[in-house]
Amino acid sequence: MKIAVDTMGGDYAPKVVVEGVERARNEFSDLEFLLFGDQEQIKKYLQDSKRITVVHTKSEILGTDEPMKAIRKKKDSSMVLAAQAVKDQKADALFSLGNTGALMAAGIFIIGRLKNIARPALxxxxxxxxxxxxxxxxxxxxxxxxxxxxxxxxxxxxxxxxxxxxxxxxxxxxxxxxxxxxxxxxxxxxxxxxxxxxxxxxxxxxxxxxxxxxxxxxxxxxxxxxxxxxxxxxxxxxxxxxxxxxxxxxxxxxxxxxxxxxxxxxxxxxxxxxxxxxxxxxAVLMGVKAPVVKSHGSSDARTIYYALVQLRLMYNKGMLMQVMTYFDQQKKES
CATH class of the missing domain: 3.40.718.10 (Isopropylmalate Dehydrogenase)
Structure with missing residues (x-):
């Protein structure tokens, strides 16, 4: 499984994000990561690049940014490029500590809603x-x-x-x-x-x-x-x-x-x-085409580690496939 990570959101990013990612990588041999953000800042804290690829991004979406405007205008931001990687099937899931509204917008409008789901929920x-x-x-x-x-x-x-x-x-x-x-x-x-x-x-x-x-x-x-x-x-x-x-x-x-x-x-x-x-x-953005998880901006490395474990469980259990199968069947029966 490959997880796209927006490393620039949050109060203590990218330090705690990198620490959480490395702990998850060290404990689970089936995990790979794409880290989106300031390459110089990320590499300052990265101890080992095994199964970790850093993708340099020029900008980040701030907590004060208006969500829809941010994902439209900051197309080179860490959050938008991480979401785009999931849409392009270069990654299987998305994680961020950043702007909640912007992440929801990126999940819905970049990754896309699940078929037959009217509105995703947090x-x-x-x-x-x-x-x-x-x-x-x-x-x-x-x-x-x-x-x-x-x-x-x-x-x-x-x-x-x-x-x-x-x-x-x-x-x-x-x-x-x-x-x-x-x-x-x-x-x-x-x-x-x-x-x-x-x-x-x-x-x-x-x-x-x-x-x-x-x-x-x-x-x-x-x-x-x-x-x-x-x-x-x-x-x-x-x-x-x-x-x-x-x-x-x-x-x-x-x-x-x-x-x-x-x-x-x-x-x-x-x-x-x-x-x-x-x-x-x-918090899971339920109802989009890939697992998307948002943690609080003040999260520490431990919280980030558990969020990545959470994404791994969702992916390995095939939860979204089960949801899609259920709603497809309901659609046929109606």
Missing amino acids: MPTLPAMSDQPGICYLDAGANAEVKVSYLEQWAVMASFYAREVLGVAKPRVGLLNNGSEYDKGDRLHQEAYQALKELASVNFVGNVEADNLLKGVADVVVTDGFTGNAVLKATEGSVKILISQLKQALLTQGLRSKLGALLAKPALKSIKDTFDVSAYGG
């Missing part, structure tokens, strides 16, 4: 408070407005991902809503509930309220991109504030609190590990 994997390997959550921001048919397609694609990549035998699918009853929400959510309930190919378990999102009541949760992004950011922000306040309270309230912090250290580490999303890789 899918991170969230931590769960149970023993399950994570929660497939989509859409996290690609589509502010949705149709019921989009939610059905995302539920199917995410179920394939949960089975093949996360190893969940029979993924439970939930619909994010403002109540657990079938008649909750607006007309869209009520219609989506009924459609998902009648969709034989998914294991629909009903509505999921935001306060239950991380409790493990479903393996796949579908929603529109506006709600999905707002809930995700509120959840992430609340966790960060809670951990920060807990740490401050334990370390600034005198000797007794500090002793308590020392005794609580193993428990605090367990909480931190639970909310460590690095091991889940990045």
Whole structure:
């Protein structure tokens, strides 16, 4: 498998990108990489060029760039050329830390949508408070407005991902809503509930309220991109504030609190590990013709390594081929 990597996106690029790539290359003999970016900067951190090809690019897409304008005007950027390599079948998958909107645009308009998929969606994997390997959550921001048919397609694609990549035998699918009853929400959510309930190919378990999102009541949760992004950011922000306040309270309230912090250290580490999303890789752009993964701009080398492992699993399990076969069959039957 050959992965095209945009090395110039992110807060600590290209250093952490190169480190993550080399770790993945060293551990998996079936991986090759095309690194797109500033050749001089990349080679400064590259320890060994075995199964790694550096492709020098003249520019990069910045986080402040307008997505569509950027991919049209910066055709020599690391992100656009990496996406083009996938389109031209010189690489099998794409990874980037860069501008999320631009990467989604590159995935949709350069690599292209999967046949029969109306709208691709952005899918991170969230931590769960149970023993399950994570929660497939989509859409996290690609589509502010949705149709019921989009939610059905995302539920199917995410179920394939949960089975093949996360190893969940029979993924439970939930619909994010403002109540657990079938008649909750607006007309869209009520219609989506009924459609998902009648969709034989998914294991629909009903509505999921935001306060239950991380409790493990479903393996796949579908929603529109506006709600999905707002809930995700509120959840992430609340966790960060809670951990920060807990740490401050334990370390600034005198000797007794500090002793308590020392005794609580193993428990605090367990909480931190639970909310460590690095091991889940990045957010998948579901619904395009090749595996595309986006990690957070502040990611470290460990996170990048796991994202590359995630791409390898998607490719080796033939997940996209299974999705295409499913929707082709549905098209024939309709």
